[in-house]
Amino acid sequence: MSHFGYVLGLADDALIAAQRLGEWCSRAPEMEEDIALANIALDQLGVARMLLTYAGELEGRGRTEDDLAYLRAEHEFRNVRLVELDNGDFAVTMAKLLFLSVYQRLLYDRSIGVGDERVAAVAAKARKESAYHVDHSARWVVRLGDGTEESHRRMQAAIDLVWPYTHQLFQVDPDVHALGVAGVVVDPSTLRPAWLATVDAVLAEATLTRPADVAAPAGGRGAHTEALAKLLAEMQVLHRAHPGARW
Amino acid sequence: MVTLFDVVAAVKDPELRVLNVAELGILRDVTVDGDAVTVTITPTYSGCPAMDLIRADIESALHDAGVARVDVRTVLDPPWSTDMISPEGKAKLAAAGIAPPAPMSGSVFVQLSVRCPRCGSPATEQLSRFGSTACKSLWRCTACLEPFDAVKAL
Structure with missing residues (x-):
């Protein structure tokens, strides 16, 4: 994966997570949660915009953030499948958000001071917002896991459903490994021990069981579930139907 | 001039x-x-x-x-922090009924009690960590019973 591919991957994780979280707008179980999820989506979208702009510059073909968000096909998106999965019930959304935000928080934290100054600057901003996302999702996972019999059952089912997809966050890529060794960016494959430490602590407090590590879904970034096509159809429809539309 | x-x-x-x-x-x-x-x-x-x-x-x-x-x-660097809101700015927020942010202490999880911007009581409770805008959380004063916004330390 090239340096461009790496930055695009970080951007797409945030972009697709933002789009999914935005689907909760007006549908969350309570008004405060509606606002919280929309706020978190907004943070993710902000990071995505900055990184997409930078990715376009790295690529050097003149593509803007909008070109990259609205005019790429499914196979060109570099997000992990974790973020594109359907929202499911509220527990699935919280499991996805916990796993993603603990990962992002670690990645951004360690990206401060890397050789790629643009990524470092975005990370220095995003890490503080990420801390709120970790805190919010962890509180819900604990509340539901250590709640009623029904909420515990559904939270555990959500963790079990989503867990296999978390492995992709830490997939080894030789080029990214080399960039990591050179101190240009952070190699995400090095983050799993620290990620597990935080996630395990939350699961333990929530009286939930960490699933066994069975086979992760095959394929790298660029391979997707069928959920992404539907998400993109909605996200891109206006831009594709009315090219260059502004408001 | x-x-x-x-x-x-x-x-x-x-x-x-x-x-x-x-x-x-x-x-x-x-x-x-x-x-x-x-x-x-x-x-x-x-x-x-x-x-x-x-x-x-x-x-x-x-x-x-x-x-x-x-x-x-x-520009992004150095990243904005609520510590960059001037003392005059914090005073104006409080006067407008919005609790100003506490100084950052290294971690956003250390949130000391927020004083009610209307009656000054420290007896307040957080209703939601996410408020009407990205930068605010929602609180309620248990002394005067007024709900209010607080700017989150970041």
Whole structure:
């Protein structure tokens, strides 16, 4: 994966997570949660915009953030499948958000001071917002896991459903490994021990069981579930139907 | 004499109307080169939706002051923190019924009790960590029973 591919991957994780979280707008179980999820989506979208702009510059073909968000096909998106999965019930959304935000928080934290100054600057901003996302999702996972019999059952089912997809966050890529060794960016494959430490602590407090590590879904970034096509159809429809539309 | 810096600094934050961009701590630099002015600002939150409006407001304020060419640039480094809100800015927030942020202590999880901006009581409780805008959380005073916004330490 090239340096461009790496930055695009970080951007797409945030972009697709933002789009999914935005689907909760007006549908969350309570008004405060509606606002919280929309706020978190907004943070993710902000990071995505900055990184997409930078990715376009790295690529050097003149593509803007909008070109990259609205005019790429499914196979060109570099997000992990974790973020594109359907929202499911509220527990699935919280499991996805916990796993993603603990990962992002670690990645951004360690990206401060890397050789790629643009990524470092975005990370220095995003890490503080990420801390709120970790805190919010962890509180819900604990509340539901250590709640009623029904909420515990559904939270555990959500963790079990989503867990296999978390492995992709830490997939080894030789080029990214080399960039990591050179101190240009952070190699995400090095983050799993620290990620597990935080996630395990939350699961333990929530009286939930960490699933066994069975086979992760095959394929790298660029391979997707069928959920992404539907998400993109909605996200891109206006831009594709009315090219260059502004408001 | 009103300088061009003063013109830019007087632009209000569209979400926290009591503050201007200088008090909010997002105005980094104003440089003048002939008839062109370059303004450098930094976003509060990565996804702050007010940035586009602030940029447009700065441009129109400078155009109104007779500046022909305006370039508003955005920088990220160093990242904005609520510690950059000026003391005057914090006082204005409190006067407007919005609890100002506590100083950052290294971790956002250490949130000391927030005083009610109306009656001053420390007997308050958080209703939601996410409020009406990205930068605020929602609180209630258990002494005077008023709900209020608080700017989150970041």
